[in-house]
Amino acid sequence: MPLSHPRLWLPLLAATLAAMPVGSSVQAQGAAPPSWKAGAASAKITPDTEMWMAGYAARTKPAEGVELDLYAKALVIEDQAGTPWALVTLDLIGIPRNVRLFVAEQVEKQHGIAPERLVLNASHTHSGPELRTERSFATADPAKYYDAAAAYTNKLQSTLVRLIGEAKAKLEPAKLDYCHARCGFAMNRRRPNGKGGYNNAPNPEGPVDLSVPVLRVATANNAGGKELAFIFGYSCHCTTLGHQRFSGDYAGYAQQYLQEAHPGVISMFMNGCGGDQNPYPRNTMELAQAHGRSLATAVEAALTTSFKPLSGKIRAAYREIPLAYDTLPTREQLEAQTKSGTKLDADHATRVLSRLNETGSLPTDYPYPVQVTRLGDQLTWVTLGGEVVVDYALRLKQEIKDPIVWVSGYSNDVMTYIPSLRVWKEGGYEAGEAMKWGTHPTRWSERIEEQIIATVHELRRSLNP
Ligand SMILES: [Zn+2]
Numbered sequence: 001m002p003l004s005h006p007r008l009w010l011p012l013l014a015a016t017l018a019a020m021p022v023g024s025s026v027q028a029q030g031a032a033p034p035s036w037k038a039g040a041a042s043a044k045i046t047p048d049t050e051m052w053m054a055g056y057a058a059r060t061k062p063a064e065g066v067e068l069d070l071y072a073k074a075l076v077i078e079d080q081a082g083t084p085w086a087l088v089t090l091d092l093i094g095i096p097r098n099v100r101l102f103v104a105e106q107v108e109k110q111h112g113i114a115p116e117r118l119v120l121n122a123s124h125t126h127s128g129p130e131l132r133t134e135r136s137f138a139t140a141d142p143a144k145y146y147d148a149a150a151a152y153t154n155k156l157q158s159t160l161v162r163l164i165g166e167a168k169a170k171l172e173p174a175k176l177d178y179c180h181a182r183c184g185f186a187m188n189r190r191r192p193n194g195k196g197g198y199n200n201a202p203n204p205e206g207p208v209d210l211s212v213p214v215l216r217v218a219t220a221n222n223a224g225g226k227e228l229a230f231i232f233g234y235s236c237h238c239t240t241l242g243h244q245r246f247s248g249d250y251a252g253y254a255q256q257y258l259q260e261a262h263p264g265v266i267s268m269f270m271n272g273c274g275g276d277q278n279p280y281p282r283n284t285m286e287l288a289q290a291h292g293r294s295l296a297t298a299v300e301a302a303l304t305t306s307f308k309p310l311s312g313k314i315r316a317a318y319r320e321i322p323l324a325y326d327t328l329p330t331r332e333q334l335e336a337q338t339k340s341g342t343k344l345d346a347d348h349a350t351r352v353l354s355r356l357n358e359t360g361s362l363p364t365d366y367p368y369p370v371q372v373t374r375l376g377d378q379l380t381w382v383t384l385g386g387e388v389v390v391d392y393a394l395r396l397k398q399e400i401k402d403p404i405v406w407v408s409g410y411s412n413d414v415m416t417y418i419p420s421l422r423v424w425k426e427g428g429y430e431a432g433e434a435m436k437w438g439t440h441p442t443r444w445s446e447r448i449e450e451q452i453i454a455t456v457h458e459l460r461r462s463l464n465p
Helices: 011-018 097-111 142-169 249-261 285-303 331-340 343-359 391-399 421-426 433-437 448-462
Strands: 036-044 071-078 084-090 118-122 172-182 186-188 190-192 198-200 211-219 227-234 266-271 277-279 314-324 365-375 379-384 404-408
Touching (some): 084 097, 084 266, 211 285, 227 249, 227 285, 314 448, 391 404, 421 448
Parallel strands (some): 227 266
Antiparallel strands (some): 036 172, 186 277, 314 365
16 A cells, blocks of 8 residues: 655645745734634653553553653644634553543533544553553452552543643644654554464554654744644554553653753644554664654654644534444353353453343444544544554545545544454454453454444535535
8 A cells, every 4th residue: 555645735835935944934924813822731640559551461560660751731722713622642551431521521511622622642652551440451459450540540530621721721822833754663563474364573565654744833922933832643553662660652752852852842642543553673662762762853854844834713523433343242152152262262251241241232333433623724633543553544644635634543532443444354453353352242343444434524524614
């Protein structure tokens, strides 16, 4: 599949900007008044109690300290009509559905920002705390770590609501500029094993999305504009590390390096469609730092290019669709599986059976969140739930005919992997095997890609003109 990148647009304006010094303000040239207001805020969310770590089932003990602090960061933007929009990024494995629902409700109530105008994104670091509040993840003293996860999640929710309020209170006239570059350490991690299956191993022939989209937020009250925030994306698992100390992995380092180089700026990482992408090489702290440096450098490279200024209104649409599961297992099949399958199959069947016993039936679908935001007339931002594989980013960037298209996964609810039809048919971990680690009754249905893509297009159309 070809590499995809946002298409060039308004060549005349781009040429004009190219002739101007980097960072110079369109407004300073005597054009339109600032059409945006922006404010950003940041809070440390490193656990201060003993917690289990998320992402690798093989761990046998809780975290043993902190390598790099974890952060939640919020950006609030208002358009000229005074309609606010909020983005929150998190150095965490994911976003549980209950956290999204609580935060969305409170943010609307307390800060007047409607749920469709709230985007939450997780970096998917595998060196953060375990957030699941089920007694199935910790191999030692599960009740203790269940309670710790529940307490952490409660505190996180109120932190996020407060943080959005802080960012909103800081709103000041701003300008928004888009730019992009590329970064090369992500590689497809689905390698054909020659026996019809796929191994988790670097596959340089597999599809990737190496783009690094950047939204630069700066004040609009003087000639150059003081930088307030950078939001930057990359489609790659945040899994350089599998250590026992808390860390934001490469994404945490990239954010830290950018903030060191730009004092006062809040830098925010948005994971993209990195469900089937890993950072390579991996496994050492030095490599997490090297990848963080590469990504920060790519953001700096993007900042040397001609910016594409955003102007217009903010429009947003959010919908939870009933994403269909495949044919559900019967009670008899599950019971047989608890006795004769592999340990993973047996444990999964036991969890699904207890769901069946609790509720009397298994769900046929999952409320999957799809969100589309238009920031001005230029940028269309698709934010999808789950661990979305790269095919979605490549396809949507080709199909949506707006000047700039940004596609992010790991948004609003990270329930499991989201394979494309291609990956679903190929099989393997991202296609459905991974779902056996949770309580989903079975894999997704064959309609998965069609259901999600059709909804994205429908929501995009609803935001016309
Ligand atoms: Zn993952």
